[in-house]
Amino acid sequence: MxxxxxxxxxxxxxxxxxxxxxxxxxxxxxxxxxxxxxxxxxxxPLDLVMELTEKVINKYGSAALQYDTTEGFTPLRKALVEYINAKGIDAGLENIYITSGSQGFLDAIGKLLITPGDYVAVEGPTYLAALQAFNAYEVHYAQMQVDKEGVIPESMEEIIQSYPVKFVYTVPTFQNPSGKTIGVQRREKIAEIILKHDVLLIEDDPYSALRYKGEELPTIKSMAPDNVIYASTFSKIFAPGLRIGFFVAPEKLGRWLVLIKQGVDLNTCTFTQALATEYLTGGYVSxxxxxxxxxxxxxxxxxxxxxxxxxxxxxxxxxxxxxxxxxxxxxxxxxxxxxxxxxxxxxxxxxxxxxxxxxxxxxxxxxxxxxxxxxxxxxxxxxxxxxxxxxxxxxxxxxx
Ligand SMILES: Cc1ncc(COP(=O)(O)O)c(C=O)c1O
Structure with missing residues (x-):
């Protein structure tokens, strides 16, 4: 055939x-x-996974093997509220959703927002699998200029003014692939620009916990909460095979993304979400x-x-x-x-x-x-x- x-x-x-x-x-x-x-x-942490697996079975029983809500395992979402608030992001349960890796979120946002021919502003270079996810929705890219400190805000603004950009996608901390990090002042400038032009920005942040020196930086999400969706993952702070990612979004967009996810996988693996819950609440992350x-x-x-x-x-x-x-x-x-x-x-x-x-x-x-x-x-x-x-x-x- x-x-x-x-x-x-x-x-x-x-x-x-x-x-x-x-x-x-x-x-x-x-x-x-x-x-x-x-x-x-x-x-x-193989030994810890063994220990937590037993704990999950004892604590959640068959619920850990059952279908669950598309929004995510409620105990995990509750634990993430605290985790995220500690990062300076003001969010409640209604803002936090679990996805199958943060990759699951990148696909969902593409599916929700990109009509064939739409523009997305990206860094050059940027995360390859984000391009792959968005490509499936027949996107066009507007490439923002970068220097040693990542995206140049003036270039971002120029792109926003020149193209009908659906959203800006950025990996501001220890970017994959370039390793670059956007500094605080630029983050503030970027937040100012997206607020001024009323544009949505996707802040993809899998790496900020892997900091070998220097101080943690505030998220762009904390500077423009209504105009940013923050995405992160357990892949680099626990293990990628569990496939647990999450995003923090304004509730209205979150509800839409849940509808999109329903058609993809109904829910993220309940069992590994329960494991991640015990991992987070047991204080193992640090x-x-x-x-x-x-x-x-x-x-x-x-x-x-x-x-x-x-x-x-x-x-x-x-x-x-x-x-x-x-x-x-x-x-x-x-x-x-x-x-x-x-x-x-x-x-x-x-x-x-x-x-x-x-x-x-x-x-x-x-x-x-x-x-x-x-x-x-x-x-x-x-x-x-x-x-x-x-x-x-x-x-x-x-x-x-
Ligand atoms: C920038 C970026 N975003 C998202 C992901 C996806 O991570 P995961 O789906 O494992 O959460 C990765 C993985 O390497 C990444 O580098």
Whole structure:
């Protein structure tokens, strides 16, 4: 049967992506991968999960295995009210909803708000799977300019004034992929702009808990509560396999998103929501987050030092205070897809940065490196190999 013939028109925007084809090359099990975006399996609290599983069965019994409300497991939503209030976000039960990962929210917001041809303002680069989620709804992107401190507010305002933007999507803290963080003053300016133009902003925040130095920053949500939906997840503070994400929204939008979610999965896994409830109310988050920080901080420091010691001088990279990624920019003319293919042959994987840009062909000289999922010794080895591949490529393409 010719299946292509029956595919919906919207699939034209989700065609087999070049990135998947390219990443297939990374299937070699001996590869040192700086490519994925995975937390370290060492970070997962297996004994605690065993203990909490028993607690869940004793406490909730069969309710933990039953269908539940689409809004989310009520004890978890109640616990999240406290968690979120402690972050300076003023929200009640009617504002907090659970999704299957924060990815579940990104798809739902696309489905709710994007009519084919609508514009969404995004950072360049931005989170790849957000682009994938929105693409399915036949969106157009307006790319906001960024510098060392993330989105430039003036660029955001210009985009809002030039395009009929449905919403702005941003990852303001330790962004995936760039590692960049928007500072307090810019956050205030951004809040001011969205209020002035009455625009909705999606603040996607999976990484702020993974802070290795510096002070926690206020959320944009806390500065413009009616114009921001804040999304976050247990993936980086507990474990991604549980698939528990949540969002904080004005009630009216929350109700709509619940209707959308009903048609997708009825409810997020009740059992893992009950686990997350016990995790949160048992006070385990701060201990686990500290464990993750202790695990990841030395990896980040090692990667930064190796880059400094080995990479050619005309390369630049960010020095983030947290998160899971480093973003490296090569000189003009550098093609990281070519570097990628050579690096794979030498046993090292990464993601060429161009895939994170909404406009094809942008960011060809960039790469994203993950430092959380490999040992420090491997980081040292991988960066040395990458540096030699990069130097080879520079010679071949006569850069310098
Ligand atoms: C910026 C960003 N948003 C959302 C997600 C989705 O996370 P999850 O669906 O595991 O909650 C990720 C995962 O890596 C991410 O980097």
């Amino acid at each position: 010719n299946y292509d013939r029956i595919l919906a028109a919207r699939t034209s925007r989700i065609k087999a992506s070049a990135i998947r084809e390219l990443l297939k090359l990374a299937a070699n099990p001996d590869l040192i991968s700086l490519g994925g975006g995975l937390p370290s399996p060492e970070s997962f 201990k686990q987050v500290q464990k993750n920080i202790n695990l990841y901080r030395p990896k980040l420091e090692t990667m930064l030092k190796e880059l400094e010691d080995n990479f050619p001088k005309d390369f630049k990279w960010c020095e983030p205070d947290g998160g899971m990624f480093l973003w490296v920019e090569g000189p003009e003319g550098m093609d990281m897809e070519k570097v990628y293919k050579r690096a794979i042959e030498k046993g090292v994987g990464f993601v060429p940065g161009t895939f994170f840009f909404p406009n094809p062909g942008d960011g060809i000289e960039t790469m994203r490196l993950n430092f959380t999922n490999i040992a420090e010794e491997q980081i040292k080895q991988a960066i040395k190999i990458l540096a030699s591949v990069v130097e080879e490529e520079m010679k071949i393409t006569s850069i310098n």
